[in-house]
Amino acid sequence: MADDRDLVGQVARGNGRAFRALYERYADRVFRYALTLLRNRHLAEEVVQETMVAVWNGADKFEGRSQVSTWIFGIARHHAYRIGRGEVKGERVPDEEGESPDPALMVEQEVRVQRAVAGLPPDQREVVFLAFYAGLPYEEIARVQGVPEGTVKSRMFHAKKRLAEELRP
């Protein structure tokens, strides 16, 4: 299986199949990331679209200094904040509570975990997502968030403390 860098290289040369493969690899993660940031499915879909279009258009400018995932989440973050501020359609976006899957379909503990994550400050929520779900090392998370590594560590420290307290059995 081609690695992410190979795919981006092929996308830079206009290879549509490589682009489709990259989409398959990232669409879910970018959508869930945007959902974690914005808590709104419609906006999260918009973020996926804008991110993937930007990946297509910018693949030839990817220099490989960071991981592909860092690059893509960085683009997604930019669009999530732009779209979240309502710049795209000029409207203020409501914070949709309960924009998670139907709780009836989930086991109780997962609902508790999602609620606890949703209750974190946005920067901490984002670190938790990028580390635990996207598997980004903390120096890559620092690049995505545009902050020093120490800030990422401290956000994680506080997030973990709070989650552990809330979810203690």
Next chain:
Amino acid sequence: MTCDEARERIPFYAARALPKPEGAALLEHVVGCELCQGELVEAMRLGHELRAAFARLPGPPAGTWLSVAARTVGASLLAVGVGAEIAGLTLAVEATKSGFSVTGSLSLLGREVPVLRI
């Protein structure tokens, strides 16, 4: 490594997001420190729960790829094997001046039956 330094790194280790050399240094500390062992166990359990909860979040709607493709790879690649998901049904999308036309056909006993045009 001090306990404070270890505590900072434990969640990233549990997230499998700590660079290998740092992970090794962390474990060296944890082996000899009961308090940090407890922290690590708690972080690993939390990590397991977090991954499960994030994995339950929905993905983008099925039509998202079509919207992306329409703005990128263009019409030629939009015939993306929908047939693989719904046996016998194929979709073709053509660019026209007014936008995109979507046609679908169903292969029945070797005969092509057009089923949709949007």
